[in-house]
Structures are given as structure tokens and as C-alpha cells.
Amino acid sequence: MTDTVISSATKEVKIGFDQPFVIIGERINPTGRKILAEEMKNGDYSRVESDALAQVAAGATMLDVNAGIPLADEPRILAESIKLVQSITDVPLSIDSSIVAALEAGLEVYEGKPLLNSVTGEDERLEAVLPLVKKYDCAVVAISNDEAGISENPDDRFVVAKKIVERAADYGIHYSNIVVDPLVMPVGAVNSAGKQVVHLVNRLREELKVNTTCGASNFSFGIPNRKGMDAHFLSMAIGAGMTSAITNPLHEEVMQGVMAGNVVMGHDANCAAWLKRYRQPAAEGEGAAGGRSGRRRRRSA
Amino acid sequence: MTDTVISSATKEVKIGFDQPFVIIGERINPTGRKILAEEMKNGDYSRVESDALAQVAAGATMLDVNAGIPLADEPRILAESIKLVQSITDVPLSIDSSIVAALEAGLEVYEGKPLLNSVTGEDERLEAVLPLVKKYDCAVVAISNDEAGISENPDDRFVVAKKIVERAADYGIHYSNIVVDPLVMPVGAVNSAGKQVVHLVNRLREELKVNTTCGASNFSFGIPNRKGMDAHFLSMAIGAGMTSAITNPLHEEVMQGVMAGNVVMGHDANCAAWLKRYRQPAAEGEGAAGGRSGRRRRRSA
Numbered sequence: 001m002t003d004t005v006i007s008s009a010t011k012e013v014k015i016g017f018d019q020p021f022v023i024i025g026e027r028i029n030p031t032g033r034k035i036l037a038e039e040m041k042n043g044d045y046s047r048v049e050s051d052a053l054a055q056v057a058a059g060a061t062m063l064d065v066n067a068g069i070p071l072a073d074e075p076r077i078l079a080e081s082i083k084l085v086q087s088i089t090d091v092p093l094s095i096d097s098s099i100v101a102a103l104e105a106g107l108e109v110y111e112g113k114p115l116l117n118s119v120t121g122e123d124e125r126l127e128a129v130l131p132l133v134k135k136y137d138c139a140v141v142a143i144s145n146d147e148a149g150i151s152e153n154p155d156d157r158f159v160v161a162k163k164i165v166e167r168a169a170d171y172g173i174h175y176s177n178i179v180v181d182p183l184v185m186p187v188g189a190v191n192s193a194g195k196q197v198v199h200l201v202n203r204l205r206e207e208l209k210v211n212t213t214c215g216a217s218n219f220s221f222g223i224p225n226r227k228g229m230d231a232h233f234l235s236m237a238i239g240a241g242m243t244s245a246i247t248n249p250l251h252e253e254v255m256q257g258v259m260a261g262n263v264v265m266g267h268d269a270n271c272a273a274w275l276k277r278y279r280q281p282a283a284e285g286e287g288a289a290g291g292r293s294g295r296r297r298r299r300s301a
Numbered sequence: 302m303t304d305t306v307i308s309s310a311t312k313e314v315k316i317g318f319d320q321p322f323v324i325i326g327e328r329i330n331p332t333g334r335k336i337l338a339e340e341m342k343n344g345d346y347s348r349v350e351s352d353a354l355a356q357v358a359a360g361a362t363m364l365d366v367n368a369g370i371p372l373a374d375e376p377r378i379l380a381e382s383i384k385l386v387q388s389i390t391d392v393p394l395s396i397d398s399s400i401v402a403a404l405e406a407g408l409e410v411y412e413g414k415p416l417l418n419s420v421t422g423e424d425e426r427l428e429a430v431l432p433l434v435k436k437y438d439c440a441v442v443a444i445s446n447d448e449a450g451i452s453e454n455p456d457d458r459f460v461v462a463k464k465i466v467e468r469a470a471d472y473g474i475h476y477s478n479i480v481v482d483p484l485v486m487p488v489g490a491v492n493s494a495g496k497q498v499v500h501l502v503n504r505l506r507e508e509l510k511v512n513t514t515c516g517a518s519n520f521s522f523g524i525p526n527r528k529g530m531d532a533h534f535l536s537m538a539i540g541a542g543m544t545s546a547i548t549n550p551l552h553e554e555v556m557q558g559v560m561a562g563n564v565v566m567g568h569d570a571n572c573a574a575w576l577k578r579y580r581q582p583a584a585e586g587e588g589a590a591g592g593r594s595g596r597r598r599r600r601s602a
Contacts, residue, residue, distance in 0.1 A: 194565030260533030264495030
């Protein structure tokens with residue numbers, strides 16, 4: 001029953017085994033978005049602003065902020081982006097960079113307790129990032145690859161996650177402040193990718209007692225109807241015990257998968273969130289006959 | 302690793318722990334379908350025929366055939382419907398009636414090994430139906446209610462299922478010929494309905510080693526966006542180990558949920574079924590950038 005607490009200046013979010021699934025909006029990321037990258041580089045944060053607002057409106061619980069632009073002053077741009085996003089939304093943020101100086105610049109300006117994204121099992125990265133996690137008392141995403149790269153064997157990836165959790169403990173960082181990304185393989189290439197996720201999430205919860213996250217859309221890479229697959233991958237990952245994902249809340253299918261996952265897991269009390277999103281004044285079929293057991297009951301009456 | 306083998310004269314289907322999920326088409330059922338009921342009563346089976354063909358074309362693995370029409374000659378109508386459906390399709394059938402004489406009439410004319418739908422934990426029903434299962438060497442759906450009705454406590458329903466499996470053993474019926482319906486509650490009324498299904502499917506597999514089925518749409522009774530919820534309920538049920546469902550393959554959402562469930566569980570080798578259904582000559586986004594780990598790999602390269 002591990003809760004990872006993340007906060008902004010005014011709002012607290014828990015990533016946890018008995019909490020509604022946490023959706024970390026992925027859109028504020030210039031990787032693969034040339035126009036956004038160019039704008040951010042030139043100090044134009046209008047699209048960062050609109051992406052932030054749109055994702056929160058769509059249901060994001062948190063926002064990931066990344067400023068990875070080649071040959072740009074990433075620490076400054078990331079810090080400016082974070083300050084801006086915090087000035088217009090109240091959701092907690094994930095500070096996302098592969099450059100340690102940028103992570104630190106983000107931590108310096110952040111108000112609240114952020115999620116640092118990320119550390120890996122590489123020794124150099126562990127030694128650079130874990131002291132920041134300790135110093136700023138934040139939480140961190142632990143990605144289960146190391147110097148050897150990403151193993152296709154899920155149990156190798158578990159070993160990397162375990163190493164990160166143990167190394168963090170050496171720095172005085174509690175496992176509840178570590179959110180493991182077990183790395184989702186593309187199912188088009190690795191047919192067992194889904195079962196790997198189920199297996200790993202189960203081991204991570206049972207043996208390391210940690211929360212989990214993933215880049216959900218990697219599962220559907222290379223196959224058609226990606227949004228449909230992403231949605232079901234997410235609801236099934238929730239069923240398997242995954243507790244957060246970095247994903248796109250602007251995709252209706254994705255939101256529906258997450259919300260259905262919460263309903264099925266009993267994490268949407270009285271289906272309140274589902275009803276709020278889908279109830280219409282005269283919704284069709286709502287009063288219609290039920291399914292199997294309803295029919296059975298009527299017939300035996 | 303239990304397989305329940307069902308067959309027509311020419312085709313065998315396995316409901317099993319390591320098999321693709323079995324979709325039992327629910328449409329041939331006059332309950333709540335006035336026009337169909339009237340037609341069947343008058344010997345007009347044109348709609349039975351078109352419903353059979355449409356469901357098979359949509360992806361049904363099996364078809365349920367029910368002829369429950371008040372004040373009609375149900376044994377005759379059910380037998381005629383089964384003969385007709387078997388003459389135009391090759392999928393195995395589920396013979397569905399609450400009237401024992403109708404079940405027997407269906408068994409008399411059936412070619413192959415059908416799924417009998419159903420027996421309950423009521424003593425009278427057990428004593429009437431189990432001898433038929435033994436005599437015709439078929440499989441049977443075991444619904445986990447008894448004289449006391451449907452318990453809201455899932456562990457009570459497990460006890461009923463166990464009673465049926467044990468009673469069947471007394472008749473010489475192997476547990477692999479019993480497919481338990483643990484009874485899905487409407488989540489709008491019972492907030493833990495989803496967790497009950499996960500819990501029960503797990504117990505039924507581990508302790509009784511039986512396959513499972515359900516009337517999936519009962520879960521969404523009374524809440525909006527039923528098809529969306531049905532689809533995610535199904536994929537998550539597949540993730541939890543459910544092995545078949547009586548449902549409507551004509552709903553695209555439902556088929557998508559089942560097919561995604563098969564992909565995530567590794568029961569769609571090389572995603573062949575998914576690709577066949579969703580691949581288009583120039584599908585959008587297929588060549589686009591991958592998700593998280595793809596990005597990570599590129600950036601660290």
C-alpha cells in the first residue's frame with residue numbers, strides 16, 4: 001500500500017496502490033515537435049502554456065515538462081517552462097531531462113515536491129541524480145535500463161530496478177519516493193511484451209513495494225490502430241497494478257481506458273468520474289434491459 | 302492449463318487458459334426482442350439465419366442459441382434453430398435454455414460437442430441437467446447462484462461454483478467440461494464489482510482449475526457509455542484470466558477490447574489477428590516516432 005506523494009504549491013497528488021491512476025501529461029516535450037522546439041528555443045512559451053491548459057482540462061493529474069532541444073540552453077529553458085506552467089496550473093509536475101544540470105535548474109525553481117524524471121541503473125547517472133533527489137526531497141522515476149542498455153528479459157530489468165531502489169536507500173531515499181518504469185516493449189516486435197508488464201508490475205509491487213509508471217504508447221509502436229491499443233494496454237496495465245503513466249490525455253481513447261480501469265479496480269467511488277464524463281441529459285440505453293444476470297433474475301421470477 | 306473442447310461437426314474450439322479468448326455471440330435470443338420472438342414462434346427463422354451469419358462474420362468463435370419465448374413450444378423451436386444454424390455456419394454452439402426439455406431437444410439434434418447453457422447450484426437444476434451433460438458428453442456453463450439467489454459476496458458465489466464442480470464429479474463429469482460464470486454485478490450498484498471478478502476468476506483458476514465465462518454487459522448496466530465500458534471490462538477480464546464471454550461481436554468496441562486483450566496476453570501470435578483487422582494500405586502514424594523508450598534510446602544514441 002505504497003503512496004508516492006507529489007505536490008505543487010497548493011495541490012497534492014498520490015501515486016498509490018489504492019489511488020485512481022495518475023495520468024502524467026506528456027505533451028510538453030519538444031522531442032519530435034520541431035515547431036515547439038523552435039518556439040521554446042526563442043523564448044516563446046505560448047504553446048507550452050496552451051498544452052499545459054489543454055492537458056489539465058482533458059484530465060491530466062500531473063504534467064511532464066521536458067525542454068530537450070539540441071544545442072539550446074536546456075537548464076534555462078526547462079526552468080522557465082516550469083515556472084510558467086506552475087503559474088497557470090495547480091497540478092504537480094514531473095521535471096524531465098536527460099541532462100543533470102537541467103534537472104537541478106528545474107528543482108531550483110519548482111514550488112512543491114516534484115517527480116524527477118529520471119534516473120537509470122547506470123552508475124554515473126545514479127551518482128549524479130540520487131543526491132539531487134535527497135537534497136530536494138523529491139520523488140524520482142527509475143528507468144530499468146543500465147550500462148548494458150535495455151534487456152529484453154524482464155527479470156533483468158527487475159534486477160536493475162532493485163539496484164536503483166537499493167542504491168537510493170543508501171542515500172537515505174525511501175522506496176515510496178521511487179516510481180519504477182519497467183520499460184514497455186513494442187508488442188509488434190516482442191510478442192510477450194504485455195505479459196512482461198503484468199509480470200514485472202507484480203514483482204515490483206510485491207518485492208520492492210514501489211509504484212510504477214510507463215510510456216504507454218511504446219507498446220503499440222509499429223502496429224495499426226495505436227490509440228485503440230494504447231487505451232486497452234492502459235486499462236489492462238491498471239488491472240495488473242500499474243499506478244501511473246506518462247501519456248497523452250488529449251486522446252479520448254486513452255482517457256476512456258484510464259477511467260474504465262479506475263472503475264473496474266474500484267478506484268472511482270460510485271463511478272463518479274465516469275458518470276461526470278459520460279452522462280448526458282438523455283443518454284441512450286441507460287434504462288434498457290441489463291445483461292445476463294438481469295435477464296436470469298427476471299426469468300426465474 | 303485447462304482446455305474445454307467444444308465442437309461442431311467439422312470445427313473444434315478450445316476455451317482455455319492459453320487460448321485466444323472465446324467470443325460466444327449472444328444475439329440469437331428472443332428475450333427482449335419482440336420481433337424476433339414473434340418470427341421464431343411462427344417458424345420464420347430468417348433473422349436467426351442473418352444474426353448467425355453476421356456474428357460469425359464479425360468474429361464470433363461460437364454462437365449461443367436461445368429460444369425462450371413465453372407460451373411457445375420452446376423445445377421444438379430451439380431444436381429447429383440449432384439445426385438451421387448448424388446448416389449455415391461451422392462454429393460450435395451453446396444451447397441456451399432455462400427449460401430442461403428444451404436443452405435435451407437441442408442436444409438431440411446437435412452435431413458435435415456443444416456447450417450446454419446452463420446449470421446452477423440449485424439442487425433440482427443440478428439433478429436435471431448434470432445427467433444430460435454426462436449422457437451427451439458435452440460441456441456446461443455453471444452459473445454461481447443457488448436456491449438463495451445471487452449472493453453479493455463473491456466468496457459465496459465461489460462456494461456455489463465449487464459445489465457444482467463437485468456434484469458434476471459425482472456424475473463422472475470432468476472439471477474441464479465445466480465453464481463457470483461467476484456472475485458479474487453491475488458496477489453502478491456494486492462498486493467492487495470489477496475487483497470481485499478479478500478475485501473470483503483467480504480463485505476459480507487456481508482452486509478449481511476451471512474455465513470461465515460471463516455476460517459481460519451486465520457490468521455496465523445503469524451507467525453511460527456502456528459499449529466503452531464493456532470493451533474495457535472485457536480486456537481487463539481477459540487480463541485477469543477470464544477465458545470466454547457471451548457478448549455481442551457486432552459491437553466494434555467489444556471486438557476491439559477482446560482482440561487487444563489477446564494481444565496483451567500474448568494470445569495473438571505476431572499480432573496477426575490485430576493486424577488483419579486494423580491494417581490499412583497506408584495506415585496513419587505507423588511509421589511515426591515511438592513512445593518513451595524509443596525516444597530514450599534515440600537520445601542516448
